[in-house]
Amino acid sequence: MHSAVFLIEFGAIILALGLLGRVAGRLKFSPIPLYLLAGLAFGEGGLLPLGASEEFVAIGAEIGVILLLLMLGLEYTASDLVSNLRTQYPAGLVDFALNAIPGALAAFLLGWGPVAAVVLAGVTWISSSGVIAKVLGDLGWVGNRETPVILSILVLEDLAMAVYLPIVTALVAGVGIAQGSLTLAIALGVAALVLFVAVRYGRLISRFVSSDDPEKLLLVVLGLTLLVAGVAQQLQVSAAVGAFLVGIALSGEVAEGTHTLLSPLRDLFAAVFFVFFGLHTDPASIPPVLLPALALALVTAATKVATGYWAAKRAGVGVKGRWRAGGTLVARGEFSIVIAGLAVTAGIEPKLGPLATAYVLILVVIGPLTARYSEVVGTRFADRTAENRSVVAPRTALDDVPPTPVSTTPDPDKDGTQD
Numbered sequence: 510m511h512s513a514v515f516l517i518e519f520g521a522i523i524l525a526l527g528l529l530g531r532v533a534g535r536l537k538f539s540p541i542p543l544y545l546l547a548g549l550a551f552g553e554g555g556l557l558p559l560g561a562s563e564e565f566v567a568i569g570a571e572i573g574v575i576l577l578l579l580m581l582g583l584e585y586t587a588s589d590l591v592s593n594l595r596t597q598y599p600a601g602l603v604d605f606a607l608n609a610i611p612g613a614l615a616a617f618l619l620g621w622g623p624v625a626a627v628v629l630a631g632v633t634w635i636s637s638s639g640v641i642a643k644v645l646g647d648l649g650w651v652g653n654r655e656t657p658v659i660l661s662i663l664v665l666e667d668l669a670m671a672v673y674l675p676i677v678t679a680l681v682a683g684v685g686i687a688q689g690s691l692t693l694a695i696a697l698g699v700a701a702l703v704l705f706v707a708v709r710y711g712r713l714i715s716r717f718v719s720s721d722d723p724e725k726l727l728l729v730v731l732g733l734t735l736l737v738a739g740v741a742q743q744l745q746v747s748a749a750v751g752a753f754l755v756g757i758a759l760s761g762e763v764a765e766g767t768h769t770l771l772s773p774l775r776d777l778f779a780a781v782f783f784v785f786f787g788l789h790t791d792p793a794s795i796p797p798v799l800l801p802a803l804a805l806a807l808v809t810a811a812t813k814v815a816t817g818y819w820a821a822k823r824a825g826v827g828v829k830g831r832w833r834a835g836g837t838l839v840a841r842g843e844f845s846i847v848i849a850g851l852a853v854t855a856g857i858e859p860k861l862g863p864l865a866t867a868y869v870l871i872l873v874v875i876g877p878l879t880a881r882y883s884e885v886v887g888t889r890f891a892d893r894t895a896e897n898r899s900v901v902a903p904r905t906a907l908d909d910v911p912p913t914p915v916s917t918t919p920d921p922d923k924d925g926t927q928d
Contacts, residue, residue: 519565522551526780537647537877541640541842542870544780548787549795549866566785573782575738575752576775577843581638581667582756583764591708600658600820601665607812609634615805624680625858631673632849632865633809637842638663640873644837644880655821655830659837662820667753670844672697674749677848681855706758715763727770730759749847779843786846787866789853794863802867810875813838814883829887836883840876845869 525547533540612633616626641663645651675695706714718733720726734755741751759767817835826834849865852858 515565522547522566522781522784523777526784530780540780541637541783541873544783545787545846545866545870548784549790549792551784551788566781566788569778569781570785571748571782572735573775573778573780573785574749574843574847575734576771577779577782577847578749578753579734579756580768580771580775582753583759583768584638584756586711586757586760597658597661597665597820600662600816600823601669603819604662604666604816605634605669607816608809611805611808611812615801619801619860621858621861625852625861627680628677628848628852628857628861629864631677632841632845632868633805635666635670635841635844635848636663636813636838637840637844637873637876638667640840640842640876641837641880644840644877647877648880650833650837653830653833655817655824655826655834658821658824658826659817659834662816662838666844670749671753674848674851677851681851681857711758711760714758715761718759719763719766723766723770726763726766730763730767731771731774782843783846786850786853786862789850790862790866794860795867798860798864799867802864803871805864806868806871806875809841810839810872810879814879828891829884832883832887832890833880836879836881836886837876839872839879841869841872 526544529543529547530540533543609630613626613630615633616622616629621629641659645656645659650656718726718729720729734752737755738748738751742748756764814832814835817833817838818831821831821834845865846869849862853862853865
């Protein structure tokens with residue numbers, strides 16, 4: 510009887526997620542807010558609280574985080590990461606200053622203490638790679654000149670997570686300074702070792718994992734990822750960081766084949782993860798934090814736009830491309846929920862989970878809209894700049910002097926390759 514109830518409950522969840530994903534696809538926005546709402550509906554205080562399947566959903570949610578980070582790591586090679594770190598680190602520093610500090614200040618203003626401040630700083634800092642990748646594809650901006658700038662910022666955020674997540678894990682666990690420092694040192698050492706091995710021996714690792722049989726490739730990669738994630742967690746390092754580093758180590762045809770094979774599993778368990786986060790949030794706890802979440806969302810949306818604009822300008826991108834870069838980076842999603850989930854599980858601050866849920870719901874809806882309409886804003890600014898340049902000065906005696914030849918250097922705001 511217990512197994513029958515489990516199958517009914519879990520089957521209903523998966524069916525509901527599939528229908529919600531279809532609705533989101535037709536409306537052309539991320540399904541993450543709908544998944545979070547589904548979790549709120551199935552959790553305590555919701556419409557249909559779960560019973561038998563909650564433990565399985567918890568395990569599925571943990572696998573979802575691991576697969577999200579693995580697939581993210583597959584997007585980059587170790588050499589790409591090293592190159593981005595060397596050339597784009599100023600943009601990463603600006604990104605941190607403009608977007609993490611508002612979250613930390615908000616936590617202190619709400620009276621939540623230093624640990625909650627560190628957690629909320631991460632929630633407001635990290636953009637959603639999944640949502641942004643989908644937006645770039647939907648809008649046809651993958652080949653735009655500002656896209657490498659956007660991806661560089663996302664890569665730097667992902668690298669920062671390899672340091673940040675172990676710090677948060679140690680803080681929420683309440684360990685001492687010595688043990689926390691040891692955890693961070695282990696995390697940095699493991700990350701540096703994996704990057705070194707990936708750069709130097711990446712081809713050998715990929716050759717060892719490679720297989721012409723999709724079944725064998727799937728089993729080897731998935732098993733290796735879960736094994737490394739488990740070992741990382743046993744060493745007090747985030748399992749998500751371990752999975753991310755495995756993804757970095759794989760490259761070439763192996764990475765492409767793994768991406769194809771694991772994408773459906775990633776989507777399934779990632780959806781379960783968002784539901785699981787919603788399960789642990791009482792819907793009645795959201796209205797009291799809605800106004801702070803909205804204020805924080807508006808502030809950090811503006812700071813993300815400023816980050817993208819500055820980074821694109823530094824890379825020589827035109828005005829329209831700068832606005833597109835800023836608008837695209839606004840969305841928050843999976844990482845923000847992962848970070849908040851660590852604090853919720855540890856019971857750091859009861860209101861942190863509801864605030865993070867409301868915050869992500871707002872920005873995951875606003876993010877695609879700011880990306881779409883940032884091009885309109887950029888076009889207006891570019892046109893206004895062009896008009897100002899073409900204004901004819903009042904006629905004076907100097908107008909009788911033969912004109913100086915005009916430079917034929919193309920205007921970066923009118924040159925399509927610059928936008």
